[in-house]
Amino acid sequence: MTAKAIITMIVVLGLVWGGLILAIIRLQKMKVANS
């Protein structure tokens, strides 16, 4: 794999999966705050 492919893979997968996990955690916190 080229360096560009590795960097793109890490950035994109990190952004999407990291974003998903952070959004889920925040949503759980909001659930508690709104209840």
Place this chain on the structure above:
Amino acid sequence: MEKKVEKNKSTGFSSPLIMAFCLIAGSVGTGNIWRFPRVAATNGGGAFVIAYVIIMLFAIIPLMMGEHVIGRATRRGLPGAFRDFIGTPKSTWFGSFVWVIVFMTISYYTVVISWVVYYLGLTITNGYVGVDKVELFNSVSNGNITIVLIFIALQALGAYMAYKGVKAIEKSTKVILPILFLSLIGIAIRTVTLPGASLGLNYLFDFKVQELFKSKVWLEALTQTVWSAGPGWGICIAYGVYAQRKSDISLSTTVQGFGDMGVALLSGVAIIPAIFAMSVSTEEAMSLLSSGNNGLAFVALTGVFERMQGGQLMGVLFFVALIMAGFSSLIAMYAIIYQPFNDAKISKQKSAIGLFLTTVLLGAPSAWSIKFFDNQDFVVGMGMVIGAIFSSYAITRFGAEKLRVKLLNNEHSGLSMGKWWNVSVSILFPILAVAMLIWWLILSFGWSPDWWNPFGLSIGTLVLQLGGASIVALLINTRISNATGPKLFNGSEFPPVQDNE
């Protein structure tokens, strides 16, 4: 009043997180698993992936947030939602049109799931080993009575889920999503460890900078986002109807959008390396990836599974993942087409039976012949883009700024949208959607030189079917509007979840 709200709590989603997972399950369909990887690899790899993520973040997820507000604000199925959100009975037509499109989608989409169920059986019994894969698929997709029977059974199951309501959607999601994720992770772990797999990952993520300036890469990425994530076919409106008043909208929709992207990327990582590892050359791998959705799943990948060590297990996981993705979308579609019956106070039983019979009747030709299937796939794809334009129009008519300030960024929101959201929903998305429509119409001239032919993949068939859907929606506009219950939305507050009885 308090008692009524408490009672209604039992009819809506039990928590924002569950709702977000149900939205992921509904959005994720077979397109994430078999379309995203092949389109990404054949359209610039990393450039496509970057374009796809950018469009999702700045055009698709914002529009889906707006659609979610429409559902939660009106507490009505598609026709009533557009009527009450735009505020005129004439506007019922927009929702009825999208509703007809979803009906058409169910009718042919269930055929895909039927093929996948059949192939799961073949995989378990080694039924495609040593067999000509093209001939096998032709025999499955044309005149196959088993497919028709599976198709009828799936429609019955979908109608039953609609009959059981939102709690059944929650329960099924708790089973479907883990199986889907685990299946894809299992395939990914196996395929990335195959010798030669890194070549596939390189094709998926490497790119030339000039690819980012090619309109085709962006139009393909836009098409993938619209057809996969699901603005324009009503899932956000339909599930928004069941959302509790105090739950967050922006974050739930963000989870939905990121979940949809996550599954697509995971599928890419699972499938592309397998294709490259099992091909003798890059040319062969690219040829397999260029063989269309059906060609990839039922012809190319079955061949790959046959040659791969442990391929039978991989095949089982792949077809199980496809079934989970497909069936969860089917459940969402049934919820969408069921809601207007509920708004008209037609009994659940009658609605479910009516839906089952209609979808079986409409889908039987596609289950019997792939020619009908391809035609419906094309028409529905275009219909969804138009549906998304309708959502953008409804939000703009209501006032994007008013919606953002009063309904989206409310005290229960954990993620505030800035003014850029207005520009995205009212200006950026319609421009992109019109560009996409024009592009596909131009492409259709290439497939079908006799553009007027109402049975080809042509403008003629679009005019006939989408025009027909529009005319039907217009003719029954007043009847549908009158049959839908009274307006519940006062323009500034979300009404409580309505009884789903």
